[in-house]
Amino acid sequence: MPFSNKVDYIPNMSGGGYDPLAVQEQKKVQTRRWQVLVGVFLFVLTIANIFIWSRAPEFRSQAIMHFAYTTQNAQELDYIAQQQLSLNQQRLTSNSLLQALSIKLREEHLIDLNVQQLKEMLSATASETGKIITLQTVGSTPELLKSVLQQWLSLYTSLLERERVSNGSDEILQYQQQLTVLEQKIAQQKQVINEFSQANNIVSSERNDNRIPNKIKGLGISLDEAEEQKTQALAELDSINESLANGQLIERPVDKASIEVNRAAVQELAAELSALSEKYTQEYLQRDPEVVAKQQKFSSLSKDLEQQIADSQLLYLQDSRRNLAVSVSKVNALREQLADFQDQAQDFNQKLEQYRRLDESLKELQSQAQTLKNQLVAQEVSKPFDAKISILEQPFTPEFPIGPNYWQDTLISIVAAILLAVMALLLFSFIVRQKSLPVGGTNFVVMPGQQHGNHYAELQGAEQAKLGARAQPLQLGEQHAPQTTIRLLTTAECQSLYNVANKQAKVVISLLLSGVDATELGKITKGDFVHVYTQLQIPGTYARQVKLTKQLAIIIEQLCEGLQVDDSLWTNPLSIEDFCQLIINAGHDAELPYPEQLSTEVLRHTYLTYLVSQGVRLNDLEQLSGYLKPADLAKYRAVNRHGKSVDIEQIDSIFPLTYSDANPDIET
Known part of the structure; x- marks a missing residue:
């Protein structure tokens, strides 16, 4: 018999029947899981954010001290300088210094801070590579930070100065003070020289580098050139007068080209008329209209040429006289200017001499300052670990807080709340185990027939x-x-x-x-x-x-x-x-x-x-x-x-x- 195609689905009841109570209990457990997850998350998040957002903002002020040592120390004994820098860092936060700072703040500025509070506020960080110590104050009151930092810095620098005096470093201090006075005098002398040079138009102690001597020199050169032009103009005028007296024709150089053209035309017509007169009789020539026209043109061109030569001679004479007059006036004007500048030159020479004396005084002050610097370097070399302290950054009043980062902390609290909620859910699931539901009636068997x-x-x-x-x-x-x-x-x-x-x-x-x-x-x-x-x-x-x-x-x-x-x-x-x-x-x-x-x-x-x-x-x-x-x-x-x-x-x-x-x- 062939295999039947019918599929029969038979309920499998071996696991028991459907239990509504178990289903209800399962739903309750699932609801509790959600409650544990959400409840722990919200509880942790709320507590964390209350702590985060209730904190006051923190401000920070700082100052930077630079310790400069001698070149010899930096090259040969650098490790000792690093030890000195570390020692200064430790002394800045020592208990004795903080006690002295607390007393000074209370007595002079009415700021009541004990040593423990100062330790929490103050910090000193050393940088051995840069030979600097960064002083910082942290707190919630910006105005207070600057005052505390200023007094801390002042107290420590005064302590170092007293130690230098007691250790025989007063000679270096004296040299430094003298050098400071000299540098001030040098700056004042430079200012006086600059003002004097600007007022008197002096640019250099060398005479020829200044404007008035250069002007006098230029006027002398210009006067010599004007005298030479005057002599040339006078010689040219005398030559023209002598030629005119001898009856010679004189032509302007600019008119020679046009005069030569007209003269060539007249000579050409004269040659043609001469050739015609030899060939024909005078009666024929007088009757021939072309010949008559050439005779008239020759007469006209001859008159024009004579008039052109006369005009050129007259203009040449006038130009020579005018050039002579201009040269004479230029020479007279330059002589007057030179006479005026000679008076100014005498006054300038006096000012220049005074400028040289001021410059010599400045050089003398600079020489004294250089001598003091050499002596100071010698003293510093003899005491290589007496550092020269300079303040690279003065204490300031902070304008914006450095922390806390509320939003970053809030994000961290959210992540922590999620993790704790998941851990609480896993712990709850481990403690409260969910019962398994019976599966009777949910399995089917396909019977092949x-x-x-x-x-x-x-x-x-x-x-x-x-x-x-x-x-x-x-x-x-x-x-x-x-x-x-x-x-x-x-x-x-x-x-x-x-x-x-x-x-x-x-x-x-x-x-x-x-x-x-x-x-x-x-x-x-x-x-x-x-x-x-x-x-x-x-x-x-x-x-x-x-x-x-x-x-x-x-x-x-x-x-x-x-x-x-x-x-x-x-x-x-x-x-x-x-x-x-x-x-x-x-x-x-x-x-x-x-x-x-x-x-x-x-x-x-x-x-x-x-x-x-x-x-x-x-x-x-x-x-x-x-x-x-x-x-x-x-x-x-x-x-x-x-x-x-x-x-x-x-x-x-x-x-x-x-x-x-x-x-x-x-x-x-």
């Missing part, structure tokens, strides 16, 4: 063991109770089934794994496919549109070739039993275990489990797969949803049949 007249219970023990070992589990709900295996195809098995199937079987498998019921398969016509065979329109009460893959659309298009709109998709009418046989045949070809268990119901069950595992709500299944009996629908309540429930628009309704990277096995 009969094979060769034998029920599944009547099969031989070896066959039952083989079937139980190779059957695929459908895991519904919790795993605490013993499970009974049923046949649920994995993604890999469905893909193997599809790959070896023929065209009709591929269409049957794909449509069943797309939400089409077995009763709807035999009613499909060519006209039910729309949008170039990429969608199947299911009519009726549960009308819907089923999305199809591109590969399936190509196969359906081939099957529908030559069919009319109302023709059935199948060449011969097929029943549900026929569809089951197509699936079983494909299972044999794919070498799946126990292919006789395959049926349309198994594929439909696999597809519904695929949808529910994605988070599809049970009440939304009919929109994708058509009508489901309430009893059948209830069987999927315990399918493990990998996440929260989602809308059907957010899930993938196409079962992965043709993808090379198949999805993991579906578990329920």
Whole structure:
């Protein structure tokens, strides 16, 4: 007898029935978990932020002391200088110095701070590479910080000065004081010299580098040039007068070119007329109009030439007289200017001599200062560890706080609150353990029916063991109770089934794994496919549109070739039993275990489990797969949803049949 395709779902009650009290207790425990998590988080966050935001802002003022040692010390005995710097740092925060500072602040500035408070406020940081000590005061009152730091710095510098005097360092101090006085005098002398030089237009102690001597020198050179021009103009005028007295013609150099042109024209006409007079008689020449015109032109050009020469001679004489007059006036003007500057030069010489005396005085002061510097260096070399202290940065009143960083601390408190809340939740979960719910009524067994007249219970023990070992589990709900295996195809098995199937079987498998019921398969016509065979329109009460893959659309298009709109998709009418046989045949070809268990119901069950595992709500299944009996629908309540429930628009309704990277096995 052939193997039956019917799938029976048998409730497994071995773990007990449904316990509503246990479910209620589970919900209470879950609610308490949330309360512990949120409560601890809010409690820690509130306490931490109260502490964070209630703190007063902190301000900081600082001063920088620089300890300068001699060059010899820096090169040869640097480690001793570092020890001296460390010693100064320790003395700055010593108890005796802080006690003296506390007394001074109380008596002179009415600031009451004890030694403990000063230790918390004050700090000294040494930098051996830079030979500096940074003094800092920290507190919540900006005005107080500057006063305390000033008195601290003043007290320590005075202490060092007293020690220097007692150790014989007063000679160095005396040299330093004398050097300071000399530097002040030098600065004053430089200012006097600058003011004197600006007032008297003196730029150098050298006479020729100043403006007035240079001006006198320039005027002398200009006067010599003017005298030479005057002599040349006078000689030129005498030459012209002598030529005129001798009756010589004189032409201006600028007029010579035009005079020569007119003279050449006159000579050319004279030559032509002379040639004509030799060739023709005088009577003929007087009657020939061309000859007469040339004679008239010659007469006119001769007169113009004489007049041009006379005008050029007159203009030449006038130009010479004018040049002589200009030269004479220029010489007279330069002599007057030179006479005026000679008087200024005498006064400038006196001022220059006074400037030289002031400059000599300045050089003498600078020489004395250099001598004192040499003596001071000698003293410092003889006492290499007496550092010269200078204040690089004076104490100041801070304008903005340095801390605390409220927002950073708030962020840290949030992270700490989250961690503590998670730890509290884990501790609560460890103390209060959740009871396991019974799983009776949530497991289903797929019975293979009969094979060769034998029920599944009547099969031989070896066959039952083989079937139980190779059957695929459908895991519904919790795993605490013993499970009974049923046949649920994995993604890999469905893909193997599809790959070896023929065209009709591929269409049957794909449509069943797309939400089409077995009763709807035999009613499909060519006209039910729309949008170039990429969608199947299911009519009726549960009308819907089923999305199809591109590969399936190509196969359906081939099957529908030559069919009319109302023709059935199948060449011969097929029943549900026929569809089951197509699936079983494909299972044999794919070498799946126990292919006789395959049926349309198994594929439909696999597809519904695929949808529910994605988070599809049970009440939304009919929109994708058509009508489901309430009893059948209830069987999927315990399918493990990998996440929260989602809308059907957010899930993938196409079962992965043709993808090379198949999805993991579906578990329920």
